Amino acid sequence: MNDTNLLIKDLTGYPPTWCPGCGNFGIIRAIRLALAQQNLTPSDIFVTFDIGCSGNMNDFLNANSMHTLHGRAIATAIGIKLAHHTKPVLVVGGDGGLYGEGGNHFLHACRGNHDLTIIVHDNMVYGLTTGQVAPTANKGYKSRSTPSGIIETPINALALAISQGATFVAQTFANDAKHMAEMITKGMQHKGFSVINILQPCVTFNKINTFEYFLKRSYKLVDHDAHNMHSAIIKSLEAMEEKFPLGVLYENKDRLPFHEELLGMDGNDTLLSSQRYTDYDILTQRLS
Amino acid sequence: MQYSWKISGEAGFGITTVGLTFSKICARHGLHVFDYAEFPSLIRGGFTTYEVTLSTSNIGSLKETLDMLVCLRQDGFDRDKHRLTPQSVVLFDQDTVEVEGDFVQIPLPLKSLRTKHKAFQVMVNTISLGATLALNGWNIQTFYSILEEEFGRKGQEIIDHNKILAQEGWDYVTDLVGKDKELQKKLANSIHANSIISSHSKPLSQKQLLLMTGNEAFSLASVVADCRGYFAYPMSPASTVLTTLASWAKHTKMVVRHVEDEIAVISEALGCAYAGVRSSVGTSGGGFALMVESLSYAGVAEIPLVVYVAQRPGPATGLPTWTGQGDLLFAVHAGHGEFPKIVLAAGDIQEMIEITTKAYDLADTYQVPVIVLADKLVAESHATIDNQWFKDFTKKHTPKRGKLVMHTDQNPYLRYKDSPDGISEYLIPGMQKGHFWQANSYEHVEDSHTTEDAEEVVKQVEKRARKLSTYLNSGDYQPPLVFGDIQSASIIFVSYGSNKKAILQAQTMLQDENIHNAYIHFTHVYPLSETLVKPLFDASGIYVLIENNSEGQLDRLLKSECNIDQITHKLLKYDGRPIFAHEIVTFTKNLIQ
Numbered sequence: 001m002n003d004t005n006l007l008i009k010d011l012t013g014y015p016p017t018w019c020p021g022c023g024n025f026g027i028i029r030a031i032r033l034a035l036a037q038q039n040l041t042p043s044d045i046f047v048t049f050d051i052g053c054s055g056n057m058n059d060f061l062n063a064n065s066m067h068t069l070h071g072r073a074i075a076t077a078i079g080i081k082l083a084h085h086t087k088p089v090l091v092v093g094g095d096g097g098l099y100g101e102g103g104n105h106f107l108h109a110c111r112g113n114h115d116l117t118i119i120v121h122d123n124m125v126y127g128l129t130t131g132q133v134a135p136t137a138n139k140g141y142k143s144r145s146t147p148s149g150i151i152e153t154p155i156n157a158l159a160l161a162i163s164q165g166a167t168f169v170a171q172t173f174a175n176d177a178k179h180m181a182e183m184i185t186k187g188m189q190h191k192g193f194s195v196i197n198i199l200q201p202c203v204t205f206n207k208i209n210t211f212e213y214f215l216k217r218s219y220k221l222v223d224h225d226a227h228n229m230h231s232a233i234i235k236s237l238e239a240m241e242e243k244f245p246l247g248v249l250y251e252n253k254d255r256l257p258f259h260e261e262l263l264g265m266d267g268n269d270t271l272l273s274s275q276r277y278t279d280y281d282i283l284t285q286r287l288s
Numbered sequence: 289m290q291y292s293w294k295i296s297g298e299a300g301f302g303i304t305t306v307g308l309t310f311s312k313i314c315a316r317h318g319l320h321v322f323d324y325a326e327f328p329s330l331i332r333g334g335f336t337t338y339e340v341t342l343s344t345s346n347i348g349s350l351k352e353t354l355d356m357l358v359c360l361r362q363d364g365f366d367r368d369k370h371r372l373t374p375q376s377v378v379l380f381d382q383d384t385v386e387v388e389g390d391f392v393q394i395p396l397p398l399k400s401l402r403t404k405h406k407a408f409q410v411m412v413n414t415i416s417l418g419a420t421l422a423l424n425g426w427n428i429q430t431f432y433s434i435l436e437e438e439f440g441r442k443g444q445e446i447i448d449h450n451k452i453l454a455q456e457g458w459d460y461v462t463d464l465v466g467k468d469k470e471l472q473k474k475l476a477n478s479i480h481a482n483s484i485i486s487s488h489s490k491p492l493s494q495k496q497l498l499l500m501t502g503n504e505a506f507s508l509a510s511v512v513a514d515c516r517g518y519f520a521y522p523m524s525p526a527s528t529v530l531t532t533l534a535s536w537a538k539h540t541k542m543v544v545r546h547v548e549d550e551i552a553v554i555s556e557a558l559g560c561a562y563a564g565v566r567s568s569v570g571t572s573g574g575g576f577a578l579m580v581e582s583l584s585y586a587g588v589a590e591i592p593l594v595v596y597v598a599q600r601p602g603p604a605t606g607l608p609t610w611t612g613q614g615d616l617l618f619a620v621h622a623g624h625g626e627f628p629k630i631v632l633a634a635g636d637i638q639e640m641i642e643i644t645t646k647a648y649d650l651a652d653t654y655q656v657p658v659i660v661l662a663d664k665l666v667a668e669s670h671a672t673i674d675n676q677w678f679k680d681f682t683k684k685h686t687p688k689r690g691k692l693v694m695h696t697d698q699n700p701y702l703r704y705k706d707s708p709d710g711i712s713e714y715l716i717p718g719m720q721k722g723h724f725w726q727a728n729s730y731e732h733v734e735d736s737h738t739t740e741d742a743e744e745v746v747k748q749v750e751k752r753a754r755k756l757s758t759y760l761n762s763g764d765y766q767p768p769l770v771f772g773d774i775q776s777a778s779i780i781f782v783s784y785g786s787n788k789k790a791i792l793q794a795q796t797m798l799q800d801e802n803i804h805n806a807y808i809h810f811t812h813v814y815p816l817s818e819t820l821v822k823p824l825f826d827a828s829g830i831y832v833l834i835e836n837n838s839e840g841q842l843d844r845l846l847k848s849e850c851n852i853d854q855i856t857h858k859l860l861k862y863d864g865r866p867i868f869a870h871e872i873v874t875f876t877k878n879l880i881q
Contacts, residue, residue, distance in 0.1 A: 065726040076559040271541075
């Protein structure tokens with residue numbers, strides 16, 4: 001076995017419990033591959049998992065991790081990054097957890113440009129709770145919770161992320177492990193808030209947005225200027241026509257990540273490793 | 289002996305600033321201070337009051353009568369005239385306020401003085417405080433020093449303008465009194481007869497007393513405890529923890545985050561705490577309600593976290609700027625599922641510092657969430673503590689992190705390894721190459737992987753529960769403090785939190801009338817040790833519960849946790865106002881007659 005394969009083995013936990021044919025198998029392969037190619041072992045990284053089929057990856061991917069509450073994976077990851085800014089922090093969750101239940105955290109984490117890599121399993125349906133509509137589902141989608149079709153229009157996570165301050169926004173597809181790994185690696189290398197939206201068919205509960213559906217409607221970006229916010233927004237709006245560009249839609253290298261703008265948080269001295277503060281006289285001066 | 293001073297006027301016109309300035313002057317003169325502000329939940333147009341109680345020992349609570357009342361508005365007089373005595377001094381704006389009654393009247397032409405100096409409305413306070421100091425027979429230098437400290441950043445011009453106004457108030461009153469023999473005689477029998485004022489006319493050469501709110505005490509103690517991450521969303525009456533710690537962050541390097549909502553607040557704090565950094569959050573009842581699901585996550589994943597809850601009256605938005613103790617049982621029962629937690633409550637500034645530093649130690653030692661319960665009265669009122677006591681306290685304090693380690697000898701490492709005390713070794717993640725674990729919100733096996741296996745579930749449930757018995761049988765758990773002698777007391781008060789000051793005051797007042805009494809004061813409110821608490825309830829006196837809520841929650845807790853049903857009488861107050869010592873005295877006298 002070469003080094004990459006050894007590392008992949010290190011990163012491999014319990015055997016997955018997903019449905020046969022689930023896009024998650026490809027996604028976990030891509031995550032392990034991206035980590036191994038960057039020479040990262042389980043103790044080098046932090047991952048927060050949301051709740052759902054995607055979040056169940058907690059037992060299948062070895063890492064320092066938190067299997068958080070539903071919707072809270074991003075907010076929790078921010079706390080880890082503040083404590084340990086020298087280590088990469090990934091977030092793994094579904095569209096329901098990260099755009100729905102945790103939508104507020106997503107929005108504000110974009111604004112903060114926290115140095116996290118967000119991997120969203122976007123399958124437009126709730127799997128673990130057996131087939132209710134997701135916030136990314138197309139208008140009219142019929143599900144067990146919306147038998148007459150959903151009235152709301154889908155959240156446009158890419159447009160939202162770009163407009164709210166995320167500095168790396170990419171989209172990829174669950175049947176292309178190599179492309180996914182490439183996007184994840186790029187996202188991790190990027191200093192700032194990276195969103196990687198993975199289009200993923202749910203073979204059990206979503207009979208509309210299938211492999212064939214995504215294959216027909218997705219295409220790889222070529223000659224796209226990812227550093228131009230205007231063209232990135234235009235690309236992100238194609239979702240409204242059910243067209244899905246794959247690749248890096250947007251990248252802004254000019255803005256500092258949150259922790260680098262914090263007072264005193266620079267170099268390798270982390271919040272955890274820094275010296276205890278004991279000069280109380282300075283603080284009590286005004287308390288008299 | 290106590291002395292009380294109160295100023296009242298329009299909200300938004302600096303009443304709280306001038307009140308705090310008076311508190312500071314008095315503290316620098318060596319007097320013990322306890323202050324209390326009432327204000328509406330709005331920025332302009334309402335009615336604000338600031339009351340300062342002075343004493344020579346640190347047991348001051350609010351006083352029934354007022355020794356000096358400064359009225360800038362008619363309702364300031366109307367609302368408090370029943371608290372005046374013939375010895376009270378009333379300083380009032382003669383241009384806008386009409387007063388009548390048997391007390392010492394000091395009219396001030398505030399409107400014309402303001403016009404003369406082209407001053408803003410808020411500067412009227414400066415004139416009034418100058419006048420107060422003149423009546424006290426104190427010089428104005430301490431006031432000047434504070435003006436320089438407070439307005440330093442605004443420039444010399446502002447400082448000088450305020451000094452002129454302060455001097456104007458001081459001169460006006462000095463002149464008024466100087467040419468009025470009758471007035472001199474009256475003052476000699478009132479304010480000048482009060483030794484608290486007359487014997488503290490000069491500032492001490494060194495600042496021997498610190499003056500701070502409970503929120504500031506929580507903030508300071510958090511720094512002492514080596515808390516490095518504080519997360520909050522502003523909510524009265526806890527907001528000033530956030531602003532205080534934020535203002536100190538340039539020195540302490542603490543990460544102080546104003547996060548988007550309370551759910552994110554506690555989630556970020558849990559991430560930071562999981563990674564090994566001492567962390568806390570602060571809020572009031574409503575914000576705490578939003579955090580409760582995550583509190584349960586801290587419970588199952590055994591993440592140390594300190595949660596500061598400064599109570600205000602609910603339900604819902606309730607009375608945002610007033611005081612109450614309606615969230616005791618909410619704090620105790622917060623969180624779905626069964627998991628251990630510890631609840632502590634602070635009754636005054638010194639207790640807040642002791643309990644807060646301890647809360648961080650307990651969170652680490654037992655790997656549980658620890659709630660520090662306060663209320664508006666202790667959270668926002670300023671009180672003095674001895675600076676030397678604080679220095680000594682910090683010198684001997686070293687954070688105790690229990691079984692949190694940077695390196696483990698276990699291989700494989702079992703984060704949730706079963707143990708006789710219920711507490712497992714906590715390897716700070718990311719510290720040791722080759723070792724990793726998950727803080728799992730699902731039930732898990734010893735190595736932290738998810739499980740649904742019946743035996744493993746029972747093992748973990750019992751392991752976590754065992755931590756509380758370990759705590760109750762350790763030196764960490766403290767039974768209630770007892771003031772007075774329970775066995776000989778005819779009345780035994782039972783309470784917790786900020787009622788402490790009023791009860792201690794009432795105890796002295798009752799003792800002066802030969803009514804023997806005792807007080808059982810809880811600081812470690814949950815869990816409770818029946819073995820240690822119940823024996824305190826076997827005396828023959830009448831047990832009286834004193835609580836700032838309508839349901840008598842502490843009584844319910846004592847019943848359910850310790851099988852105590854000896855409390856026969858309850859003094860409950862739930863109008864948003866604190867309990868006064870004289871109310872306790874009246875209640876007690878009625879009871880024993």
